[in-house]
Amino acid sequence: MATGLGATARFERLDVTSEAEWAIAVAGAEGAFGPVSVLVNNAGILDVGPIGEQTPEAFHRVLDVNLFGAWLGLRAVAPSLRRAGGGAVVNVSSTAGLMGYADLGAYTASKWGLRGLTKTAALELAADGVRVCSVHPGPIRTPMTEGMDESVTADQPIPRYGRPEEVAAMVLFVAADATYSTGSEFVVDGGATTGSMILARDD
Numbered sequence: 001m002a003t004g005l006g007a008t009a010r011f012e013r014l015d016v017t018s019e020a021e022w023a024i025a026v027a028g029a030e031g032a033f034g035p036v037s038v039l040v041n042n043a044g045i046l047d048v049g050p051i052g053e054q055t056p057e058a059f060h061r062v063l064d065v066n067l068f069g070a071w072l073g074l075r076a077v078a079p080s081l082r083r084a085g086g087g088a089v090v091n092v093s094s095t096a097g098l099m100g101y102a103d104l105g106a107y108t109a110s111k112w113g114l115r116g117l118t119k120t121a122a123l124e125l126a127a128d129g130v131r132v133c134s135v136h137p138g139p140i141r142t143p144m145t146e147g148m149d150e151s152v153t154a155d156q157p158i159p160r161y162g163r164p165e166e167v168a169a170m171v172l173f174v175a176a177d178a179t180y181s182t183g184s185e186f187v188v189d190g191g192a193t194t195g196s197m198i199l200a201r202d203d
Contacts, residue, residue, distance in 0.1 A: 016043040016069030022076035035084035038175045039077040041070035041114075042092045046107040046144065059106040066110035067117065074121055078130070086129025088175045091118045092167070093134045095189050111136075115185065122183035131182040133174050137167045138189025157191030 003011075010032045012025045029036055045065050047058040070091055081087045096104060097111030115134055122132040139145060139153050141161040153159050170188045174181070187193060 016041075016073060017064045019072055019076070022072050026076050026080055030080055036077050036080040037084045037087035039073060039081070039087075039089045040092065040171055040175065041073050041089070042171075043069050044092065044094075044107075044110075044144075046104060048103050050103055051105045054105060059109075062106035063110045063113070066107070067113040070114055071117060074117070074132075078125060078128075081125070081130045082128045087131075089118075089121065089125075089130065089132040090171050090174050091115075091132070091134045092171065093118070093136050093185075095136050095138045095187065095193050097134070098136055098185070098187070098193050118185075119183045126182060131178070133178065133181055133184045133186060135167065135170050135174060136185055136187045136189065136193075138162060138187075138192040140164060140167055140188075153190060153192070155196055156189070157194060160190065162188060162190060 010028065012028050013021075014025045015021045026036065043065055045062055047054060047062050049058075074089065077089070081089070091114050093114045094107070094111040096108040097115040101108050115136075118132050118134040125132055138156070139148070139161045140163070142164060145161065150161070153161055167188050170186055174184075174186055178184070178186075
């Protein structure tokens with residue numbers, strides 16, 4: 001993708017759990033484009049299984065990537081956002097940051113944590129002209145959801161999986177146009193968190 005965009009984009013491999021790699025990525029971005037005006041924390045992994053069967057190592061790994069990685073990103077990019085005179089941070093959480101999911105204990109904990117981190121950062125960075133919001137996708141067709149049954153979405157108002165570009169459109173809106181929103185939560189879930197649909201049936 002970066003190659004296709006040419007000089008308007010730059011690819012930098014980043015392990016979000018590494019403070020040193022965050023520093024390299026920010027320096028590279030500033031060197032190519034100047035101070036950073038938008039950060040999107042989008043890295044995420046999951047581990048499926050009941051709490052009693054999940055290993056401590058797996059739990060820590062999910063939190064390291066999904067929550068600690070975003071925290072490191074905020075720390076690394078905040079000075080550049082200040083140098084830019086303000087900007088926006090978009091933390092990609094999940095509907096698992098708004099409700100509970102069985103067999104996704106670590107993932108759900110990490111996304112609730114990211115929701116809280118978003119609100120704290122919004123308060124701390126407001127004086128610098130930096131908005132911080134979270135986006136909460138529902139079931140989206142990505143490599144992470146391959147193999148999941150279509151019935152997962154059957155009981156929501158828009159009964160299908162979302163597309164990555166639909167999430168991207170929301171992220172772009174939050175980063176660029178939602179100028180009076182900070183600490184806010186934007187949901188892209190086909191109505192899944194609205195409530196269960198009561199299906200009509202024949203008597």
